[in-house]
Amino acid sequence: MSGQPLTTVARPLQSLDGAISFVLDVLWGSVMDVLAALTGIEMLGFPFMQRAYLAALCIALIGPLVGSFLVHREMAMIGDTLAHSAFAGVAAGLFVNSLAAVTVPPLLSALVVAALAALLVQSLIDYAGAYRDTSLAIVLTGSFAVGSVLITATGGGIAVGINAYLFGSLATVSRGNAAILLAMSVVVVAAVAAFYRPLLYVTFDEVGARAAGLSVTRYNQLLAVLTAVVVVGAMQIMGVILVAAMLVIPTAAATSIRGFKRSIAGAIGAGLVATLSGVTLSYLYDVAAGGTIVLVAIAVYVASMLAVRAQE
Amino acid sequence: MAVVEVEDVMFAYSDRPVVEDVSLEVEQGDFLGLVGPNGSGKTTLLELMIGLRRPDSGSVRLFGQPAHASETGKRVGFVPQDVAETEGEMPVTVREVVRMGRYPRRLFGRFTDEDRAAVDAALRRVEIEDLAERRVGRLSGGQRQRVFIARALAAEADLLALDEPTVGVDAESREAFYDLLGELNDEGMTIVLIEHDIGVVTSRASEIACLNRELYFHGDPETFVETDALSAAYGDGQSIVHHEH
Structure with a gap:
């Protein structure tokens, strides 16, 4: 009798685990194994590098996808906030985990807090009439303050865990985290695809969109929450400190492309160059992945600016 | 039929009233020129008329419905202030902007042949089809205005609201732009235009509303130039932009 409720709980968990294993190991793992065998590049066969490359692909896709709308609304700093x-x-x-017996995945609590902050920032801008960059600065410093207080409140016990999130690392991409990132990417791509038109209208001409009867506030909130998901x-x-770069730099590198859809595609291309070569270089030279990715992204940006100059 | 009905409207930014006791009607096919000194509440009144703001008291009806009702938005084409001056680095093309005119009808789902035909017709009507694949930010001010007009035409708007559209546009493009507005008006488009150049308004518009917080005059241009509403609204010693046309 006592086994009954356990199995009903365990079954969906098991099937979720099965699905994750199918996608990560059977689909993605096999593709990468084949790639490793064909190219003879050993690191493509390591499971943790396979996950890192998967994360790199996802980040290169969703960062510029959402970033294109932010940059052209001059809201690049919302990512950092x-x-x-x-x-x-x-x-x-991590604080809750250290106190209570429950285990809250830090990515989940991060998502909830960032999404709430996104809505807060948006309503500060909409209703309080606060200067946009001032309200961003208040939320940015305020939340970092909360974070630092929570870390020290446990006597420094969780400071070790937090470092990986501050600066990012390839090793942070556990199986569970890779699965969460993949799911988030599906959600972000689906949302942008579904709401592409209103997001574009609001980005290009907010007043015009309002005059045309679009609920601009809703779409602003949607964009802010999508930004939180990407971040x-x-x-x-990427690490907390550098993550905003993936929203901004690939987009900036692609602004000279004519047509908004094509510029998004170009930004994703720039993002792929940055993340894939960044992850590779980071492994080869044993340096921080986030920093390497950002430096490659800036190199791509500079190269594209020089190419535009040369054309003109 | 009245396209816009403004009744006893008051509007204030916190405790500073900018529009007081204004009542006026815009009939179908009218070309209303809104004039008044800087800070006289012209832009606010226009925003009230097309439902971008709600009055503190009084009522604004657009096509017979409350102006803020979202359904009315589909019938309004809005050309915002300083479109000609802001260059913008956003890589949107002319066609992408004109397609936005269809968005209120087709926010989701595929564009139909009818949508595409409306976009093409709008581009042709304002003679910018050869610019369709160019970036909006790289056009001249005069060309950029036409893009916004085309967006309104693609929307099949019945009312065109323009807020000082010719700021930063050279004289020749300005003339051509007002010729285009005149033609659209002749074809039945109702137009509400804010313009600081009194000469342009009195020669082009069929109705004049002169505003400085309160309405100083509302009637035809011929009567307007004969009355002293202008100097009353602007106050003595104010410089008035007046070009000969």
């Missing part, structure tokens, strides 16, 4: 609130979320998760997903590899 939400990253710092995600940091508070990670700290809160939390990309944070594991």
Whole structure:
């Protein structure tokens, strides 16, 4: 009798675990194994590098996808703000874990806190009439303050865990985290695909969109929450401090492309160059993945600017 | 039929009233020129008329419905202030902007042949089809205005609201732009235009509303130039932009 409720709980968990294993090991793992065998590049066969490359692909896709809307609304800094609130979320998760018997995945608490911060920032801008960059700065520093207080409140016990999130690392991408990032990416891509038109209209001409009867506030909130999702997903590899770069730099590298859809595609291309070569270089030279990715992204940006100059 | 009905409207930014006791109607096919000194509440009144703001008291009806009702948005084409001056680095093309005119009808789902035909017709109507694949930010001010007009035409808007559209546009493009507005008006489009150049308004519009917080005049241009509403609204010693046309 006592086994009955356990199995009903365990079954969906097992099937979720099965699905994750199918996607990560059977699908992605096999592709990468074949790639490793064909190219003779050993690291493509290591499971943790396979997960890192998967994360790299996801980040290169969703960062510029959402970033294109942010950059052209001059809201590039919202990514940085939400990253710092995600940091508070990670700290809160680790804090709860250190006190209570429950286990809160830090990525989940980061997502909740960052999404709430996104809505807070948006309503500060909409209703309080606060200067946009001032309200961003308040939320940014405020949430970092919460995070730092929570870390020290446990006597420094969780400070070790937090470092990986601050600076990012390839090793942070556990199986569970890879699965969460993959799921987040599916959600972000689906949401942008579904709401592409209103997001574009609001980005290009907010007043015009309002005059045309679009609920601009809703779409602003949607964009802010999507930004929070991207930031939390990309944070594991990029680190809190550098994650905003993936929203901004690939997009900036692609602004000279004509047509908004094509510029998004170009930004994703720039993002792929940055993340894939960044992850590779980071492994080969044993340096921080986030920093390497950002430096490659900046190199791509500079190269594209020089190419545009040369054309003109 | 009245396209816009403004009744006893008051609007204030916190405790500073910018529009007081304004009542006026815009009939179908009217070309209303809104004039008044800087800070006279013209932009606010226009925003009230198309439902971007709600009055503190009084009522604004657009196509017979409360102006803020979202359904009315589909019938309004809005050309915002300083579109000609802001260059913008956003890589949208002319066609992408004109397609936005269809978005209120087709926010989701595939564009139909009808949508595409409306976009093409709008591009042709304002003679910018050869610019369709160019970036909006790289156009001249005059060309950029036409893009916004085309967006309104693609929307099949019945009312065109323009807020000082020719700021930063050279004289020749300005003339051509007002010719285009005149033609659209002749074809039945109702137009509400804010313009600081009194000469342009009195020669082009069929109705004039002169505003400085309160309405100083509402009627035809011929009567307007004969009354002293202008100097009353602007106050003595104010410089008035007046070009000969």
